[in-house]
Amino acid sequence: MRPPLDRLRHALCFEILALVLIVPLGTIAFHMPAHDIGAVSLVGSAIATLWNILYNSGFDRVLHHRRGTTAKTLRLRLLHAVLFEAGLLALLMPFLAWYLDISLWQALVMDLSFAAFFLVYAFAFNWAYDLLFPLPDGQEA
Structure with missing residues (x-):
């Protein structure tokens, strides 16, 4: 299994790259100021980082x-x-509605849009991570 520091590197790399991509895309897609998308992205990133570590460890x-x-x-x-993504959706939707002062329906639509992006992103990132940082022979993630 991957050691804790490797899992931390994985989570941090995942979230940093995601922020670089999601702020400009979210600003364009939702017609909201970059500071609002940035704020929900940063808080969402912190929540997602913790969720990422717990979820990946538990899944493995x-x-x-x-x-x-x-x-x-x-x-x-x-x-x-x-x-x-389903777990993260449940964690983030109430925060989005509160912070952006939007309805739960609007937050759901926004969160589903983020989830669609991250579904593809997570699949690609995790596969690439396993290729870039393979475990020594005989070890498994």
Whole structure:
């Protein structure tokens, strides 16, 4: 399994790159000032970073317990990304509604838009991370 410092590097790299991409895209897509998108992105990033560490660790533990390995097939990677985004959606939607002073419906639409972006992003990032930072032979994530 990946050591805690590797998981921290993974989470921080994931969130920093996401912020670089999401602020300009969110500003354009939602017609909101960059400081509002930036603020919800920073808070969302902090929440997502903690969720990322907890979720990935838990997912790998469950996977190892049930299958005896943490190796992920394409299907498992898709499941991993979808479950991650569903959990994050539940955590972030109330914050978006409150901070941006929008309805829960509007927050849901915004959060689903972010989730669609991050679903693709998480899949690509995690695959690339595993390729760029492979574990030593014989070890699994």
